[in-house]
Amino acid sequence: xxxxxxxxxxxxxxxxxxxxxDDLLYIDLQLLHEVNTPQAFDRLRAAGRTVRRPDLTLxxxxxxxxxxxxxxxIEDPExxxxxxxxxxxxxxxxxxxxxxxxxxxGIVHVIAPELGLTRPGMTIVCCDSHTTTLGAFGxxxxxxxxxxxxxxxxxxxxxxxxxxxxxxxxxxxxxAGVTAKDLxxxxxxxxxxxxxxxxxxxxxxxxxxxLSMEARMTLCNMSVExxxxxxxxxxxxxxxxxxxxxxxxPAGDAWEEELAHxxxxxxxxxxxxxxxxxxxxxALSPYVSWGTNPGQSVPLDGRVPAPGDFAGEASRAAAERxxxxxxxxxxxxxxxxxxxxxxxxxxxxGRIEDLRAAAxxxxxxxxxxxxxxxxxxGSARVRRQAEEEGLDRIFAQAGADFRAGAGCSxxxxxxxxxxxxxxxxxxxxxxxxxxxxGKGSRTHIVSPQVAAxxxxxxxxxxxxxx
Amino acid sequence: MKKFTVHQGAAxxxxxxxxxxxxxxxxxxxxxxxxxxxxxxxxxxxRDDPEFVLSKPEHRAATxxxxxxxxxxxxxxxxxxxxxxxxxxxxxxxxxxxxIFRANSLMNGLVTVVLPVTDVEWLWELxxxxxxxxxxxxxxxxxxxxxxxxxxxxxxxxxxxxxxxGIDPIGATLLHEEDIARYEAARRPALPVTG
Ligand code: SF4
Numbered sequence: 001x002x003x004x005x006x007x008x009x010x011x012x013x014x015x016x017x018x019x020x021x022d023d024l025l026y027i028d029l030q031l032l033h034e035v036n037t038p039q040a041f042d043r044l045r046a047a048g049r050t051v052r053r054p055d056l057t058l059x060x061x062x063x064x065x066x067x068x069x070x071x072x073x074i075e076d077p078e079x080x081x082x083x084x085x086x087x088x089x090x091x092x093x094x095x096x097x098x099x100x101x102x103x104x105x106g107i108v109h110v111i112a113p114e115l116g117l118t119r120p121g122m123t124i125v126c127c128d129s130h131t132t133t134l135g136a137f138g139x140x141x142x143x144x145x146x147x148x149x150x151x152x153x154x155x156x157x158x159x160x161x162x163x164x165x166x167x168x169x170x171x172x173x174x175x176a177g178v179t180a181k182d183l184x185x186x187x188x189x190x191x192x193x194x195x196x197x198x199x200x201x202x203x204x205x206x207x208x209x210x211l212s213m214e215a216r217m218t219l220c221n222m223s224v225e226x227x228x229x230x231x232x233x234x235x236x237x238x239x240x241x242x243x244x245x246x247x248x249x250p251a252g253d254a255w256e257e258e259l260a261h262x263x264x265x266x267x268x269x270x271x272x273x274x275x276x277x278x279x280x281x282x283a284l285s286p287y288v289s290w291g292t293n294p295g296q297s298v299p300l301d302g303r304v305p306a307p308g309d310f311a312g313e314a315s316r317a318a319a320e321r322x323x324x325x326x327x328x329x330x331x332x333x334x335x336x337x338x339x340x341x342x343x344x345x346x347x348x349x350g351r352i353e354d355l356r357a358a359a360x361x362x363x364x365x366x367x368x369x370x371x372x373x374x375x376x377x378g379s380a381r382v383r384r385q386a387e388e389e390g391l392d393r394i395f396a397q398a399g400a401d402f403r404a405g406a407g408c409s410x411x412x413x414x415x416x417x418x419x420x421x422x423x424x425x426x427x428x429x430x431x432x433x434x435x436x437x438g439k440g441s442r443t444h445i446v447s448p449q450v451a452a453x454x455x456x457x458x459x460x461x462x463x464x465x466x
Numbered sequence: 467m468k469k470f471t472v473h474q475g476a477a478x479x480x481x482x483x484x485x486x487x488x489x490x491x492x493x494x495x496x497x498x499x500x501x502x503x504x505x506x507x508x509x510x511x512x513r514d515d516p517e518f519v520l521s522k523p524e525h526r527a528a529t530x531x532x533x534x535x536x537x538x539x540x541x542x543x544x545x546x547x548x549x550x551x552x553x554x555x556x557x558x559x560x561x562x563x564x565x566i567f568r569a570n571s572l573m574n575g576l577v578t579v580v581l582p583v584t585d586v587e588w589l590w591e592l593x594x595x596x597x598x599x600x601x602x603x604x605x606x607x608x609x610x611x612x613x614x615x616x617x618x619x620x621x622x623x624x625x626x627x628x629x630x631x632g633i634d635p636i637g638a639t640l641l642h643e644e645d646i647a648r649y650e651a652a653r654r655p656a657l658p659v660t661g
Pocket of ligand 1: 062063107108109128130346347348407408411412429430
């Protein structure tokens with residue numbers, strides 16, 4: 001019997017087999033941001049331990065960072081303290097850090113690929129559930145908590161029990177105007193927010209092979225919203241081409257050697273998955289969420305469902321709560337839902353390709369009166385590239401608010417960007433939980449194209465509606 | 467790691483599914499840089515609702531939380547575990563958990579027991595009818611006892627051993643330092659470094 005890609009990566013990182021079936025895994029890269037980490041450093045110090053491999057560790061500032069004026073200090077004293085501790089901790093242990101204002105700064109899951117640090121076959125962890133993003137490169141990448149961060153800092157390893165394998169095969173091609181975001185929302189609506197629990201999901205099939213690296217990152221990003229710990233896509237020519245342009249890549253024979261190795265990183269034809277799901281890409285259309293978890297999504301062409309549409313008491317109760325929180329009536333056409341705010345950004349859709357897609361819709365159009373469209377680049381590099389391509393001018397002409405600083409912004413609602421209670425946003429982020437974008441906030445998860453069209457229409461819309 | 471062998475206490479029935487970590491502790495409380503002091507932030511956006519289980523005087527002193535499926539999904543914030551522990555919870559019982567939350571809870575000695583939905587519903591009814599009903603979570607015998615019934619559960623033996631004895635997992639890993647060094651020496655030379 002052959003092995004899955006996940007099993008291959010796992011096997012090549014086992015430092016030691018445990019007595020009780022858990023493996024001690026070597027971690028090739030640990031990424032850190034200012035939230036979720038101070039406690040790990042405190043305990044490390046208190047135990048008299050040190051960071052084993054600062055050269056396999058990288059920090060960035062993203063969650064708290066201001067976006068309007070990057071020279072402005074963080075207003076919230078606790079947020080400021082987190083940033084200060086991040087700087088002090090990285091300095092003390094010799095960990096490279098991309099501070100606000102550095103050309104390499106940005107959302108952790110956006111900058112790691114830009115810097116050429118995420119490569120096929122690696123194990124990567126970060127104190128953040130959306131580390132799944134990096135699986136787009138055929139790396140085993142997953143989120144961990146603060147205690148595990150401390151464990152990796154001290155030992156560069158993590159004791160883990162093997163996870164199960166889920167294969168998601170997407171046949172056919174995505175129709176024009178349908179994106180990786182729509183695909184992943186449709187997938188979660190189908191398998192549920194726990195559909196991938198305990199599994200590493202590998203995305204395969206014709207539609208996946210056709211996706212750009214950025215679209216693959218969007219897809220893998222939201223693997224955690226389907227409950228899975230990691231998402232994976234086997235590396236191919238698209239992956240290699242992306243990597244060839246990154247800094248720090250080996251050259252000459254060493255590059256050829258890496259390529260040869262990377263080409264072996266695929267699931268064997270006779271590999272057995274614990275669970276398999278098949279989707280038809282050609283049947284998909286733009287998806288938007290209506291409720292308070294990402295599984296509560298429907299096609300934009302659809303209507304707000306009624307609790308009675310769901311099987312099981314728990315799902316009906318959840319739908320009822322979500323409708324009340326979102327202040328929506330069953331049967332309302334999704335296109336009739338008006339919003340106050342449109343947010344384009346986050347580690348799901350804050351990359352250059354996402355900004356280009358939105359600019360394509362906004363060119364020659366205006367954001368509707370009374371709508372605030374906030375565009376926050378995923379990284380400082382994305383911001384620079386958008387300027388070089390003239391996207392900033394398109395955004396300005398449309399009346400969108402394109403921010404100077406990169407970071408999580410209104411996805412985390414930890415900096416000054418947040419919704420007021422009762423406000424409604426079309427947002428390209430990944431979570432529509434109660435209060436996610438500010439206490440009492442209401443979020444509809446959408447693709448960049450739908451976000452831009454919604455900003456122009458003032459209600460949920462696709463570019464074709466304009 | 468908090469040591470845990472047997473715990474007996476009153477329970478709070480939280481009749482909700484999909485309680486994500488943003489609900490357990492909203493992100494605005496995650497700017498704190500310490501592991502403790504999070505008790506008031508627990509379920510902060512629900513606490514002023516008089517219908518919320520922890521707002522009810524008879525459940526305020528609960529030390530066992532009984533929740534619906536998919537408790538602790540979403541963000542990896544360990545604050546969710548710290549807030550539950552600071553409030554006084556020693557154990558959670560639910561049919562299913564978010565993977566990262568579960569790993570975090572067990573790293574901190576917050577025992578997260580998995581029981582089938584029907585058992586969870588039975589425990590909801592028991593503790594709603596009698597808020598003072600004692601619920602026992604026994605990590606040695608791997609069973610929950612309440613209302614005259616016994617519910618067996620399973621837990622990874624390695625993790626159970628660590629929690630029963632309050633073993634520091636980092637110390638345990640560092641006993642294998644030689645294995646780590648040997649692995650490191652054989653890594654592919656082209657693998658990236660950060661600086
Ligand atoms: S953009 Fe949002 S989901 Fe992504 S890392 Fe930041 S807060 Fe988390």
